[in-house]
Amino acid sequence: MSSATLTKAPDRAKVTAWLQNYGVYLAVVVLLLFNVVFTENFLSAANFRTQLVQAAPVCIVALGMALVIGTEGIDLSVGSVMAIAAALIPLYLGAGPLMAIIVAVIAGVVSGLFSGYLVAYLGIQPIIATLALLVGGRGLALVIAHGQLVQLHNREFLELGTGDFLGVPIMVIVAGVLAVLAGLVVQRTTFGRHLVAVGGNRAASTLAGLPVKRVLISVYVISGALAAIAGVLATSRLAASDPSDVGLLMELSAITAVVVGGTPLTGGRVRVLGTVFGALLMQLVQATLIKHNLPDSTAQMVQAAIIVVAVYVARERSSR
Secondary structure (H helix, E strand, C coil), X not given: CCHHHHHHHHHHHHHHHHHHHHHHHHHHHHHHHHHHHHCXXXXXXXXXXXXXXXXXXXXXXXXXXXXXXXXXXXXXXXXXXXXXXHHHHHHHHHHCHHHHHHHHHHHHHHHHHHHHHHHHCCXXXXXXXXXXXXXXXXXXXXXXXXXXXXXXXXXXXXXXXXXXXXXXXXXXXXXXXXXXXXXXXXXXXXXXXXXXXXXXXXXHHHHCCCCHHHHHXXXXXXXXXXXXXXXXXXXXXXXXXXXXXXXXXXXXXXXXXXXXXXXXXXXXXXXXXXXXXXXXXXXXXXXXXXXXXCCHXXXXXXXXXXXXXXXXXXXXXXXX
């Protein structure tokens, strides 16, 4: 093998590693610059608020998804969990917004327990275990809501989706706080270290005496709870409970944000900040195409292309 070939291989490996680590940040910056130059009224405060508010639910769900993927799992049920949360809100809103939110989050926790138990104790593949809830969960939500859209008028509850605190949308604040907490859990806690170890090598983690089953159940419970929170916020913003639409295809958006953010599907690593920027990138891509009069179907095809590139980059790095 020539010296030129030997030199080229390490250079390619460095580029691949750099793209996986920092590519999402570069993509966000490039897209922002493109919109500043070519998109009318992009720099307005109202537009930035809209982009952040629309990205917030995806970001929240993607944080839970990142933890699951960090264990070499997947959670396809997050959209259906959002729908279940949305369906439960009108039933308990009469007892106050706090009670409605608590019930919705508990439903998310129970959903996560169900998926986690199937994965951890019955050994069912995550994609199959969560696919069951993906299909059945939305059906359950429609049954709870009797297949009807329900308008909501509780001002305190609606404030979650439309209100501000010190000029920052409450939805964005919630997403930001949850992102910080997720980062602290992954980087600073024993649970976070166990999570990464289980994703890196489950068999070795079991032999080392790590609580593998507890970690697996925990990540699915967290994912379910975060999906329920996103469902609550989405319902509040819509001022209506619509289980047939809330969370639709959210699992795909969340997985995209996680993968583009640099968390490999093979597990053993979780990039929280990358996941946040991945959610922002997906929102910017969709908004850019819409503002330039391209249909939503085009945005979905671009999203698919981004997933392919991100997975390819991750595969290239892992194979070296």
